[in-house]
Amino acid sequence: MLRGRTRRGRGAYVADDDPLDAAQERRVRAVLALGGVPQADLPDGVQQVRLRLLERAASGREAPRDVSAWAAVVASNLAMDWHRAKRRQERLGERLASLRPAESPSGEETSLLSLAVARGLDELPDAQRQVVVLRFYADLPVRSIAEQLGVPEGTVKSRLHTAVRALRVRLHEDEVV
Numbered sequence: 049m050l051r052g053r054t055r056r057g058r059g060a061y062v063a064d065d066d067p068l069d070a071a072q073e074r075r076v077r078a079v080l081a082l083g084g085v086p087q088a089d090l091p092d093g094v095q096q097v098r099l100r101l102l103e104r105a106a107s108g109r110e111a112p113r114d115v116s117a118w119a120a121v122v123a124s125n126l127a128m129d130w131h132r133a134k135r136r137q138e139r140l141g142e143r144l145a146s147l148r149p150a151e152s153p154s155g156e157e158t159s160l161l162s163l164a165v166a167r168g169l170d171e172l173p174d175a176q177r178q179v180v181v182l183r184f185y186a187d188l189p190v191r192s193i194a195e196q197l198g199v200p201e202g203t204v205k206s207r208l209h210t211a212v213r214a215l216r217v218r219l220h221e222d223e224v225v
Contacts, residue, residue, distance in 0.1 A: 083127025
């Protein structure tokens with residue numbers, strides 16, 4: 049039985065307090081750190097393990113026999129997920145770098161426009177920035193972006209429209225265009 053849990057019918061548990069005790073949390077942190085997750089991301093990883101344990105309890109499934117072992121396995125899986133996401137970002141960066149022309153014009157106007165667009169991209173929400181980069185920098189069609197992100201094509205189009213409009217406003221505010 050989970051520490052701090054009250055049994056409620058058919059194996060469901062309701063949390064009375066934190067689903068992980070201090071020793072379990074230390075073990076989760078250790079597994080994440082040994083899995084290569086940076087120190088700054090460890091608190092998020094611990095929270096993810098807690099969330100998954102609470103979701104399991106909320107779904108009415110039996111509590112794991114050994115919460116500490118279960119949490120360690122989940123932490124190990126989270127570390128692998130972190131590395132996969134990091135590799136995806138690196139591959140995207142490589143693809144973007146390969147798409148840049150070898151020699152770019154060094155005019156002052158081009159530099160100002162590039163800086164303004166970069167600032168505008170930084171201000172966009174993550175989902176909008178992601179579709180703009182995939183569409184205009186990686187030159188992927190809307191259908192491919194939708195498939196890769198697992199969202200409908202209409203969502204990609206809506207995000208693109210909103211992002212481009214925001215970038216246009218930003219460029220006019222900066223008097224670049």
